[in-house]
Amino acid sequence: xxxxxxxxxxxxxxxxxxxxxxxxxxxxxxxxxxxxxxxxxxxxxxxxxxxxxxxxxxxxxxxxxxxxxxxxxxxxxxxxxxxxxxxxxxxxxxxxxxxxxxxxxxxxxxxxxxxxxxxxxxxxxxxxxxxxxxxxxxxxxxxxxxxxxxxxxxxxxxxxxxxxxxxxxxxxxxxxxxxxxxxxxxxxxxxxxxxxxxxxxxxxxxxxxxxxxxxxxxxxxxxxxxxxxxxxxxxxxxxxxxxxxxxxxxxx
Numbered sequence: 001x002x003x004x005x006x007x008x009x010x011x012x013x014x015x016x017x018x019x020x021x022x023x024x025x026x027x028x029x030x031x032x033x034x035x036x037x038x039x040x041x042x043x044x045x046x047x048x049x050x051x052x053x054x055x056x057x058x059x060x061x062x063x064x065x066x067x068x069x070x071x072x073x074x075x076x077x078x079x080x081x082x083x084x085x086x087x088x089x090x091x092x093x094x095x096x097x098x099x100x101x102x103x104x105x106x107x108x109x110x111x112x113x114x115x116x117x118x119x120x121x122x123x124x125x126x127x128x129x130x131x132x133x134x135x136x137x138x139x140x141x142x143x144x145x146x147x148x149x150x151x152x153x154x155x156x157x158x159x160x161x162x163x164x165x166x167x168x169x170x171x172x173x174x175x176x177x178x179x180x181x182x183x184x185x186x187x188x189x190x191x192x193x194x195x196x197x198x199x200x201x202x203x204x205x206x207x208x209x210x211x212x213x214x215x216x217x218x219x220x221x222x223x224x225x226x227x228x229x230x231x232x233x234x235x236x237x238x239x240x241x242x243x244x245x246x247x248x249x250x251x252x
Contacts, residue, residue, distance in 0.1 A: 001026035005059040005073040011040075012080040014156030017048045022059040026067045033058045039079050052081035082159040086113040087123065090145070092130065092168030097137045097251040099208035103130030103168050105145055112150075112158075120152035123160075130166070137172045137251045175213070175252050176205040177242075182222060187229050195222035195235040199242075213252050216245030 005022035020042070022030040032042045036055035041048050047057070056074050063069040089109040107125040115121050127147040134141070145164040181198040199218030207213055220242040222235040244252055 001028070001061070001063075001067050001070050003030060003059050003061055003070045003073045005030075005075055008057060008075045008077045010078045010080060011049055012157055013049060013052050013082045014154070014158070015049050015079075017046050020045045020047060020057065020059070022073065024061045024070055026061070026064075026070070028061050028064060028067060030059050030061050033060070034077075040077055047077070049079055052079050054078050082157055083114060083116075085115060085121070085150075085158050085160050087111070087148070087160060087164050088113055090164065090166060092143050092166050094169040094171060096171050097135075097173040097208070099135055099211065099251075101132040101135045103132050103143045103145075103166075105130040105143070105166065112160075115158065116154075119154040119157070121150055121155050121158055122152050124149045124151050130168075132168065132170065135170075137170045139169045140167050141170060142166075143168045170251075172250070173206060173208070173252050175207065175244075177202055177215075178205065179203045180222075182235050188227065190227045192227045193223045193225070194238065195224050197222050207252075208248070211248035211251070212246035213244055213248045214246050215242045216249075217243040 002025045003022055020032055024030050032045060034040050034042045034055045034057055036053060038051050039053040039055035040050055055077050057077050059073045061070040087110055089111045091106045093104040093106055095104060105128060110123055112121060112123050125148055128145055129147045130143050130145045132141050132143055143166045145166060148160055148164060150158055150160065179201040183196040183198050185196060197220065202215065221238040221240045223238040224233050224235060
C-alpha cells in the first residue's frame with residue numbers, strides 16, 4: 001500500500017498549529033515525525049510551529065497483519081521568521097539636568113511600520129523605560145528605550161528590536177544665588193549704574209546632591225535702574241555672569 005502526502009505550505013513563526021492530512025491506500029492510520037524539533041513538533045497529526053527554519057515532516061505507515069509497511073513519504077516544511085517592525089513617531093521630551101539618565105519618551109504619535117494589511121498588532125509602551133547615554137547636559141544625546149512589546153491577534157507574527165534608539169536633550173540646570181551684598185558707593189554721574197557686589201558670603205542653591213560646582217570667578221556685576229542718588233534702590237544682574245567651576249559645572 002502507498003501513502004499520499006502532498007507538499008506543505010510555507011508558514012511563519014506565530015502561525016497557528018495546523019493538521020496534516022496524509023492518507024494511506026490501505027486506510028490505516030498515518031503517523032508523522034519532524035526532523036527538527038526546534039522548527040516544528042508533531043503530536044498525532046497536529047503540527048506546532050516552534051521557530052524559523054526548515055524541517056522534514058515524514059509520513060509513515062507501519063503496516064498490519066494484512067499489510068506490509070508503506071514507503072515513507074517526506075515533505076519539507078519551511079517556517080519564516082517573524083517580521084521585524086520599525087517604530088516611528090516616538091519622541092523624547094527634553095528635560096533639565098537632574099543628575100540621572102532617565103528619559104521621558106512620548107509615544108502618543110508612535111506608529112508601527114511594516115504591519116501587513118488587515119493584521120491586528122499594536123505597540124505596548126506601558127512598561128517602556130527610556131535611558132540617556134549619560135546624565136550630563138547636552139543636545140542630541142542618544143536615548144535607548146527598552147520594555148516595549150506587541151499585542152493583538154497577529155502579534156506573534158511580528159517582533160521589534162530589543163531597544164528603540166532615539167535622541168533627546170538635557171538642558172543645563174539654573175542655579176540660585178543668595179547671600180550677595182551690594183557695596184555702598186558714591187554718586188558717579190547719572191549715567192553710571194554699576195552696583196558693586198560682595199560675593200564673600202554667597203551661597204548657591206539648586207545643585208544636584210553630590211555635584212561639585214562653585215563660583216570660580218565671583219565677578220558678576222549688578223546694576224542700578226539709574227545712576228541717581230537713593231536708598232533701597234533695586235539691583236539686577238548686569239553684563240557679566242559669574243564663571244562656574246567644579247567637575248559638574250558644565251551641567252549648570
